[in-house]
Structure formats: C-alpha cells, structure tokens
Amino acid sequence: MRRWSRSFGLLLKWNLLRVRTELPMFAAVQTLIAAGIVLGFSLIIPSIDAEAALYLTTGAMTISLITVGMVVAPQIVAHRKAQGLLDYQRSMPVPRLAMLAADAVVWIVAALPGLVVVLGVAALRFDLAFAMSPLLVPAIVLVSAGAAAIGYGIAYAAKPALVGLYTNLVLIVALMFSPVNYPADRLPDWAAAVHAWLPFQYMAQAIRETIDVPAGGIPVLPFVVLAGWAAVGLAVTSRVMTRRV
Amino acid sequence: MSAQPAVLEVDDVVKVYRGGMRANDGISLEVAAGEVFGMLGHNGAGKTTLLNQVVGIARPTSGRIHIEGHDAVADPEMARQVCSMQPQAQAPLEGVAPAEAIELMARIRGASRARARRRTAELVEGLDIGAWATTKGERLSGGVQRLTAFAMAVAEPGRLVMLDEPTNDVDPVRRRLLWAQVRELAQAGCAVVLVTHNVLEAERAVDRLVILDEGRVIAHGSPAQLRGEHAGQLRVEAETVSPEVARDVARGAVGGRPATVAGRRVIVSIPVEDSAGALAWAAREQQEGRIESFSFAPVSLEDIYVRLVGPDPDTEEVDDAPVEP
Numbered sequence: 001m002r003r004w005s006r007s008f009g010l011l012l013k014w015n016l017l018r019v020r021t022e023l024p025m026f027a028a029v030q031t032l033i034a035a036g037i038v039l040g041f042s043l044i045i046p047s048i049d050a051e052a053a054l055y056l057t058t059g060a061m062t063i064s065l066i067t068v069g070m071v072v073a074p075q076i077v078a079h080r081k082a083q084g085l086l087d088y089q090r091s092m093p094v095p096r097l098a099m100l101a102a103d104a105v106v107w108i109v110a111a112l113p114g115l116v117v118v119l120g121v122a123a124l125r126f127d128l129a130f131a132m133s134p135l136l137v138p139a140i141v142l143v144s145a146g147a148a149a150i151g152y153g154i155a156y157a158a159k160p161a162l163v164g165l166y167t168n169l170v171l172i173v174a175l176m177f178s179p180v181n182y183p184a185d186r187l188p189d190w191a192a193a194v195h196a197w198l199p200f201q202y203m204a205q206a207i208r209e210t211i212d213v214p215a216g217g218i219p220v221l222p223f224v225v226l227a228g229w230a231a232v233g234l235a236v237t238s239r240v241m242t243r244r245v
Numbered sequence: 246m247s248a249q250p251a252v253l254e255v256d257d258v259v260k261v262y263r264g265g266m267r268a269n270d271g272i273s274l275e276v277a278a279g280e281v282f283g284m285l286g287h288n289g290a291g292k293t294t295l296l297n298q299v300v301g302i303a304r305p306t307s308g309r310i311h312i313e314g315h316d317a318v319a320d321p322e323m324a325r326q327v328c329s330m331q332p333q334a335q336a337p338l339e340g341v342a343p344a345e346a347i348e349l350m351a352r353i354r355g356a357s358r359a360r361a362r363r364r365t366a367e368l369v370e371g372l373d374i375g376a377w378a379t380t381k382g383e384r385l386s387g388g389v390q391r392l393t394a395f396a397m398a399v400a401e402p403g404r405l406v407m408l409d410e411p412t413n414d415v416d417p418v419r420r421r422l423l424w425a426q427v428r429e430l431a432q433a434g435c436a437v438v439l440v441t442h443n444v445l446e447a448e449r450a451v452d453r454l455v456i457l458d459e460g461r462v463i464a465h466g467s468p469a470q471l472r473g474e475h476a477g478q479l480r481v482e483a484e485t486v487s488p489e490v491a492r493d494v495a496r497g498a499v500g501g502r503p504a505t506v507a508g509r510r511v512i513v514s515i516p517v518e519d520s521a522g523a524l525a526w527a528a529r530e531q532q533e534g535r536i537e538s539f540s541f542a543p544v545s546l547e548d549i550y551v552r553l554v555g556p557d558p559d560t561e562e563v564d565d566a567p568v569e570p
C-alpha cells in the first residue's frame with residue numbers, strides 16, 4: 001500500500017508537470033462548456049420550471065465529468081498507444097492502477113472548478129435553492145471513477161483509430177439521448193429500458209439527488225450500479241494492461 | 246565463467262508470437278553482477294523480445310527466466326522492481342524536462358529526494374546534457390531524448406540494468422560518456438545487459454556477449470574468445486591499382502599466405518609476430534607501384550560478426566573468394 005501511494009504521488013507529480021501549461025486552459029474550457037450547457041438548453045426550452053432547471057444544472061455537471069472520464073482520458077490513452085509509449089509504461093516499476101489513477105485524477109480535478117461555477121450560474125439564472133448533502137463528494141468521486149474506468153477499459157481494449165469515433169458517440173448519447181438533462185419518462189420505453197443498464201442515468205441521479213436531496217432520502221441504487229460499472233471498467237483495463245503478449 | 250552468482254539466468258527460452266513468429270528459439274544465457282553483457286544480432290533477431298520477457302511485457306512460450314534466483318515469469322512485478330530497463334521505444338518526455346524526468350524516475354525506483362537530486366546532477370553532468378536539462382521533452386533532439394531515457398533507467402539502478410540500443414542517435418563524444426556510465430554501473434555491482442548494433446563499440450564496452458541470429462545464440466563468449474584463433478592476428482588490407490594486379494599481388498602476398506581479393510582490395514591475415522615482414526612486403530609492393538595504400542589492424546569483432554551473420558559469401562555480390570596461390 002505504501003508503494004502504491006508513493007507511486008501514485010510521484011506519477012501524479014509527473015502528470016502535473018506534463019500538463020502544467022494546458023491545465024488552466026482545460027479547466028477554463030471545461031467550465032465554459034458546462035455553463036454553456038445550462039444557458040444553452042435554457043434558450044432551447046423557453047419556460048423552465050424548477051424541476052427542469054435542477055435537471056439541467058446537475059445534468060451539465062454530470063456531462064462535464066463524463067466528458068473527462070469517457071472522452072478526454074481515453075483520447076490520451078489512444079494518443080499514447082499510437083505513439084508507442086505504452087510499452088515504456090509497461091516496463092515501469094509501478095502498480096498499473098496507480099498509473100491509471102494518477103492519469104485520471106489530474107483531469108477530474110481540473111474539471112471541479114467548472115462544477116462549482118455551474119452551480120453558481122444556475123443559482124443566479126434560475127433562482128434555485130439546493131438541499132445539498134455531503135454525499136455529493138462521494139457521488140462525484142464515484143461518477144468520475146466510473147466514467148474513467150469505462151473510458152480506459154474501452155481505450156485500452158480498442159484500436160486507437162476507433163477511440164475518437166467511440167468518444168464522439170458517447171458524448172452525443174450522453175448529451176442528447178440519455179436521461180441526464182431530463183427525466184427518464186420522456187424517453188420511449190425501449191430506450192428507457194436500455195438506460196436502466198447503462199451508467200449515464202445513474203451518474204446523473206447520483207449527482208442530482210445529492211445536490212437536491214429528494215423527500216424520500218438519497219437512493220442507494222445509483223451508487224451500487226456505478227460501483228459495478230467502475231469495477232467492470234477497471235477489470236477490463238487492468239486485464240489489458242497486465243496482459244503479456 | 247565468473248565466480249559471481251548470476252543475477253539474470255535465462256534458460257532455454259522460446260517465444261512464439263501469436264501469428265507464428267518464432268522470435269526466440271531456445272535462448273540460454275547468464276549475466277553476473279559486475280558484468281556488462283552484450284547482445285548483438287541483426288534486426289528482428291529477437292533481442293527486444295528477450296528483454297520484454299524478462300520484465301514481463303511478453304510471456305515466454307516455454308523456458309525459464311530467473312532474476313536473483315526468483316522466477317521472473319511467475320512474478321513480473323518483482324522483475325520490474327529489480328530490473329531497470331531502458332526500452333528501445335522513446336521515453337514519454339512530452340512536457341517534462343530531462344532533469345525532472347530523471348529525478349522523478351529515480352524516485353519512482355525508490356531513491357530519496359536528496360539522492361535523486363544528486364544522481365540527476367551527476368548524470369546530467371556525466372552525459373554532458375546540461376544545456377538541455379530544463380528544456381521540455383518535445384523540443385529535445387533525438388539523441389538527447391535517448392540520453393535522457395538512459396539516465397532515467399540508471400539514475401537509481403536495480404540489480405539488473407537492461408539497455409536496449411542506448412546509443413542510437415547519440416553523437417560519438419557522448420557515446421563515450423555513456424559507455425563510461427555503463428562501466429560505472431558494472432563497477433557498482435549491477436549486472437548490465439546491453440543491446441547494440443554498434444559492434445566496434447560493443448567490443449570495448451562489454452565483458453561477454455552473445456550474437457543472436459533468428460532467435461538463436463550463434464556465438465557466446467568474451468570479445469577475445471570470439472575472435473578466437475584470430476585473436477593474435479592482424480588484418481592487412483592493401484588497395485592495389487587494378488583487379489588484375491590485385492589477383493597477382495594476392496598470389497605472392499606476405500610469403501604466399503592465403504589472401505582474399507575483393508575488387509582491387511587484397512586482405513591477408515597474419516600473426517602479429519610476422520608484422521615486420523609484412524610491412525616490408527607492403528612497402529616494397531607500394532614502391533613498385535602495384536599497391537596504392539595499405540593498413541594494418543587487429544581482426545575486429547565486426548569482422549567476426551559479419552562473417553557469422555552476414556550474407557552468405559557464396560551468394561554475395563562482392564568477389565570475396567580466396568584465391569589459390
């Protein structure tokens with residue numbers, strides 16, 4: 001465990017050095033996109049009630065984390081793969097998962113300021129008042145970890161050329177065709193049934209219902225499902241990373 | 246064989262890649278502490294494949310690999326801890342400067358902050374890359390990237406150090422600096438495995454070596470042993486005025502020794518004791534205007550290497566056949 005945390009810390013430092021020039025830009029763009037989703041959708045839908053506003057706000061935050069974990073992280077892996085850097089990494093004396101975690105944490109942390117800004121923008125724009133729970137923190141951790149684990153799983157398993165295609169698909173599905181920015185009952189039955197198995201709606205629900213806790217309390221199901229998805233993603237990833245040719 | 250216990254033991258390793266490529270075909274070798282062990286061989290001979298199996302990037306189809314007595318195939322994590330490797334692929338230096346990368350790698354390998362700093366300074370100085378120590382990786386020349394990768398591997402060396410073509414892209418002066426660092430590693434007690442195509446330099450840098458050919462060890466020993474019967478010999482090379490003269494010169498070369506003719510060149514191997522006579526012969530031939538120039542050199546490992554793995558002399562374009570006197 002000490003070796004794990006030491007490796008993680010040093011790799012994290014390495015990553016921070018590597019991206020030190022891009023990181024502020026990344027955080028800024030991430031913030032703009034998230035705020036843009038809130039403001040943009042509120043233009044598309046003219047009369048927004050409190051529920052829709054809550055969906056939009058928390059949906060924008062969820063999309064932001066999904067982008068980082070399932071789009072940015074896999075693209076970086078694909079880039080490395082294409083450059084032939086994975087073999088170098090494989091020869092390093094560090095636990096594989098520490099390497100992944102150090103990669104993902106940088107981008108997730110860079111996305112956090114955006115989340116705060118979104119909450120602020122939404123509170124101003126829609127006059128929202130939230131009944132926030134401290135469980136928001138584990139929710140954010142779990143959503144990020146789940147998204148990154150799935151993203152890595154696919155990035156390590158798929159050919160680099162296909163990763164760009166897949167990340168575009170994920171973004172569109174998550175943004176437009178998932179019960180993230182709107183309730184699931186707006187979807188046709190079959191789509192709702194599919195989403196009962198996909199992680200997107202649970203990610204949105206975990207964020208939404210910890211930001212504004214529903215009357216019945218915070219449900220356990222999204223957390224369980226997300227933990228399951230994270231486990232599957234990590235299993236695939238660590239299998240691919242430790243597999244010997 | 247040296248008295249030191251082997252740090253790396255490779256025993257009858259066979260590696261057949263998916264798709265049927267037989268990259269290693271029964272390789273056995275031992276590398277002891279304090280030894281620089283060279284691995285030579287043509288492109289695709291299976292050198293990188295063997296190193297990858299030692300650190301658990303590839304899995305042997307059969308055979309055993311032990312590092313300090315521990316099974317490296319069963320425990321690749323252990324192998325990566327004990328062995329520091331400079332892979333043939335470039336290191337991921339994007340966005341980081343050599344000094345930062347070397348220091349971080351030393352710390353990842355377990356060095357304290359102070360020691361990592363000290364080793365980084367030593368290596369930056371020792372390899373003469375101070376001018377680029379704080380330049381970001383993407384702006385470094387290929388050779389400096391390679392030197393940085395070398396320094397990353399050896400800043401906090403494991404008991405086993407494996408270097409896959411460390412001098413590629415490196416200039417001749419810095420190559421010597423690098424060999425000096427390799428020698429220091431061995432003196433500090435590391436077992437060093439060195440893959441290189443630079444046979445001339447390997448001859449000076451390594452204690453023992455193997456030559457691989459299509460996944461098999463075809464020669465094994467110290468540079469002097471490999472030179473074998475050629476060890477006490479000199480290679481006399483004379484450039485004659487024409488191919489016809491070359492054949493004629495070859496017939497009477499150094500008292501009728503067997504000579505090889507290649508175009509206008511005549512090549513004779515002579516024992517070192519006969520060098521005075523050979524010199525007199527060459528000078529006389531030169532005076533008579535039949536030889537334009539000549540040189541004396543020890544039979545090199547490269548001669549041996551090319552003889553062993555080079556193209557089959559029968560099918561070679563060059564007329565390199567011995568001439569009957």
Ligand SMILES: Nc1ncnc2c1ncn2[C@@H]1O[C@H](COP(=O)(O)OP(=O)(O)OP(=O)(O)O)[C@@H](O)[C@H]1O
Binds near residue numbers: 245264266267268292
């Ligand atoms: N992952 C792989 N899958 C299939 N075949 C491979 C793989 N890696 C290497 N090979 C093949 O195995 C053989 C040995 O390759 P290897 O990289 O070990 O050669 P090498 O001796 O290091 O050559 P070089 O001097 O060019 O670096 C080659 O024919 C190569 O094409």
Ligand SMILES: [Mg+2]
Binds near residue numbers: 292293294333409
């Ligand atoms: Mg190679």
